[in-house]
Amino acid sequence: MAEHPVFQAVRQRRTVYRFRSQEIAPEVLSELLEAATNAPNHRHTEPWRFVVVRGAALSRLADLRVELQMERSARDGKPPGDLDALRREVTQARTIVYVIQHLDADEKRQREDYASCAICAYILQLTAWERGIGARWHTGQLVASRKVRPLLGLADDEEPICYLALGYPDEEPKPWRKKTAQELTRYVE
Template identity: 30%
Template sequence: MELKQIIQNRRSVFPDQYNSKPISKQVIMELLEAANWAPTHKRTEPWRFKVLEGETKINLGVFLAEKFKETADKFSEFKYNKIKRNSKNAGAIIAICMERDPEESIPEWEEVAATAMAVQNMWLTATDLGLGAYWSSPGLIASIGEFFTLKPNEKCLGFLFLGYYDGPNPERTPNPIEDKVEWL
């Protein structure tokens, strides 16, 4: 696929759409390698990833569902089950973390932006490989330090759910670029 086609075909493919085809470690490493080439100011390379597979990803779903049950103002059995199901349906989950430059030599938003660009590289690579991806950033990530260890200057920005899926990409037509540009 040409780069322009990959960009135009990138979609959020949700865990309910995934089939049970396993994702090889080689494919996950290809995604992570693509992430590692993201641009980064002062070469801080703030992206950090935790790959969850098998029982660990299922345990993540149980943890998040229970945390939702504990903290929700309005509990929903449907949402509780969906949180668990999403982790179970995913072929793998990559926790998207950012480790802040200890010198704080650049603004934090630049570290977050660099991490987001690393995720976009993974997402585009996943699209090229026929793999579905979905970046979820639930409020529950504030408690993720109870599930796995984060360094003092590290924070979790969400989860990239991954899975193979059947069928075509969901349709998407962005609003015209002309509505978003001002020529000066």
Template identity: 30%
Template sequence: MELTQLIKERRSVHRFEPKDVPVELAMELLDTAVWVPNYHMTQPWRFIISTGEGKRRMAEAVRRMKEIREPDASKREATGQKFYDKIMSIPMIITVVMEESTNLIVREEDYASTSCVIHNFSLLAWERGIGLVWETYPWLLEAVFREAMGIRPGEKVLGNLHVGYPAMIPNVQPRIPAAERVTVFDGTSAE
């Protein structure tokens, strides 16, 4: 598939077929995805691929967090179960983690590079018939989640990638043409 077509046709997928994505394939795509610009070559990223029992461990941690936060005691169990079931229905979850530099400039550059890795992965996956959505929910910061997933002090979770074969591909959402958001600064005008 041509790159232009791939970029324009890729979609964030929220519903997946009940079919496993081979871990080996995800590893192959990640091996290519890491070829991004990265100032100082810090390569601060790491990935936690959750399937099977690993996914169940994540789902249990999220269930506990949701039950603790539900103020209505009569809804606690149902709320926790809803989130547990949602996580378990996703074929593969890749948690993207970045080591946070103490240098703010390096940290910002590393965040941008790690985001590029995620985008590369999404394009490579789409090319192979695999969809994903990048989710950044508040509980990624919670100690219960971090402990369950082995997130170390000094690491930032950029998000969970929900990965699988699409059950439904969303319609295209219009984009504002870049020309409407470009300022050409050539030194001849003060506007």
């Protein structure tokens, strides 16, 4: 039986950790961002904003990653680990897209908007996959730290929810054993 394309993409998509150096064409990236803005959002708040980081700005982001790691290591009294590997983690994808939430004044709405921004990031990841482009969703220090804000040019009412490292895969991502929905579902009748 032929598999429906959305179902197939959802089932087959995997996080990609290693990328080739091939750039994503600007028009392809624009299409992916446009697709992502179809995420459902209550009251049509359209809370998502995007910051695309590429070129020389990737090096600045990598510098910040190293700086934050050094700070953490000094704070925890632990060695900083492989700083070159950290730097490569940021620069190898060639294109990074931050998904930013525009913060509504109403806190209840902020919670709903966060959900919409996460869906938006997932659509970006999924439509990229359909085009042969892999993605790795990142949270961690380069999302949480206030120090990333000037680099991204964020306004006070904007909060990054994640960044997606995007690029053409240089690996065959492996499936992992998920629980089935049947294992996780209770029916109340």
